[in-house]
Amino acid sequence: MTNSSSSSKKQAQDQPETSEPTLKSLKAKMTKSDEKKKLKDIEISVPIVYGNVAFWLGKKASEYQSHKWAVYVRGATNEDISVVVKKVVFQLHSSFNNPTRVVEEPPFEVSESGWGEFEIAMTLHFHSDVCDKPLSLYHHLKLYPEDESGPLTMKKPVVVESYDEIVFPDPSESFLARVQNHPALTFPRLPSGYNLPAPMQVDDTGKKKRGDTKDHSLGQWFMSFSEADELLQLAAARQQVQAHIAKLRRQISLLEGQNQTIKTGTDL
């Protein structure tokens, strides 16, 4: 799970344990914004994965029900996102019965059988202390594998998932208090000296139904997303570009020098 703190610029700026001035300025900032009960430069992000898993029904397939599929939104590491998400509204193709499916409890998914691929809109509604605006995700349902010529198999499903992160740029204090230490999201590094009220005691986790997807029946097909590869790629690319930039700069300054000598007409 990504462990990025609120923002890298913050890392550059504040060393809460040591430097006094930054601490003071942060405190000054906080008193200003205390009235709004929101903090600056702090964002909460919830990594999610959304997509579909589709099984070909093989012998049992009919013309209109050739595949059995499930579309879902889940926490990226299979953690329970219902701490943030109140309900998810899936908008299916109009040819389905009740194409608007509202799922109010995790796991946030819809299973259906059909034959067609279409775009599904998933609208995430959050708890009132999180955000009152819903957020929409769009996913194109995929039933058939990329390799069109290959035989369809009943054993391995077609899986298409996308990784994204829900960002809450200025979370309220109550939100922060409620979700601190929850594994489903990346909690920002708070300025030191800032104390959150203790989270309210929620229902006993034993009694409440588990909202994570760690033991999901389709869990074996879920993809895992690691930022490491991408970071490596990017770092290598940046190095190349930076080296090129440096070289060009040298050449330009060299040329400038040359042009100067030409202009002043020095004899060679």
Next chain:
Amino acid sequence: MGGTDAKDILGLPKTPLSLTQEKRSRPQKESHRKPDGISREVYALTGGVAPLMPSIDVAHLKRRPPADEKVAWQWLPFTSSARKDDLQLYHWARVVNNVPPTGDYSFAKYNKSVDILKYTDEEYENHLTDPVWTKEETDQLFEFCQNFDLRFVVIADRFPVSRTVEELKDRYYSVTRALLRARAQSPADVANHPLMKEPYDITRDRERKRALSVVLSQSRHQEKKDVQILAEAKRITEMRLAARRAEEPDVSANENAGLDKADGIVSGRSISPSSNSQLPATAVAPSTLTMADYASTLASLRMLHVYLRTYGLEQMVQAASSAVGLRTIKRVEQTLQDLGVNLKPKVPTKTVCDEHLELRKEILTLLNLQKQLQYKESEGSSHREGLYAAMPDTPKDRVFASDPFSFGAERPIKKEQKRKGPGRQADTPSPAHKRPRKMKASDL
């Protein structure tokens, strides 16, 4: 309909949107009934939309004259209050029941003229003398103004002494103003006169006309640049507003951090064009302005209260590309592909997105530097033409070696160019012709 059948076959969703669109168009048509009394074609001439004010009283159109009237048309003489001479004119007049029409000639009311003040010689001596204008000229000016109804362009054409339109206007208006002031009982009476409230300012008029001509004579290139600069200025002001809302220290913190991260953007700004070439200037300007764009984009993202990180990255990328053209954007994307980087990160975590953005910025800097280099080269080569034989060879070779902008292919090409040596200058096409040779990333 055939459209939906085709979609069926292709397996595309028949979006519910299309249905609602059809329904919407029908009620619109029904409200377009033509008003009565006018034929359909005539109504269509107005564009099929009813005029704001009913201009035609429809009842009049089909009215017939009352049957008891006897109408005849006679060739009669008439007078017009607009004519000051006693020329006798005739026209056809509609005579009803043997009563000829009364009243003034119907078009006489259109004979409007301007009230030009007439001054006496005394008044002239007392108030209206001017170093540049003689009395004769001023008299002539006023006569012309009367005759030509203050059409200064015409007056300027006919004026015996050549004077500009602005000078004539200035003289006329200042004389009139002085006259009004002199004749007024008290200053308050005359203060409401339009000429006093908004006096003619000759310098402003000259400036306005000059600016107009500049705008009119702008080349298309300049026009585009102006539009760009205006858009950027608008963005800066928006950013300033957003920054004020989002508290100044944060915004500047963002900007500073962004600067530190990018390897060369700060020093990129300090490469100021030494020569007259405009392009390096535009290369510098976008980097300063995009900082403002980032801040305003961040501010607008905050306003959303919730957004997807991919969306946030898209916005920031747009902000970064806002000051550059489509070709440059395509080049950036091509470069990303060459470097083996996904155009949209597959795992968009915060660090990945930040890195991605920084990489894009650096590529933009790179492309800018290449542009600059080309310009320097073109300058250099034009100077060098005469001095070619005496010049040492290494700098040129290194310069041209940077052209093939493909990572990994540079070494062999460098060697080859070095081999060719100084004689190459004559063979290589001038920078202006390099374009057909290199199609990819190096040319801008």
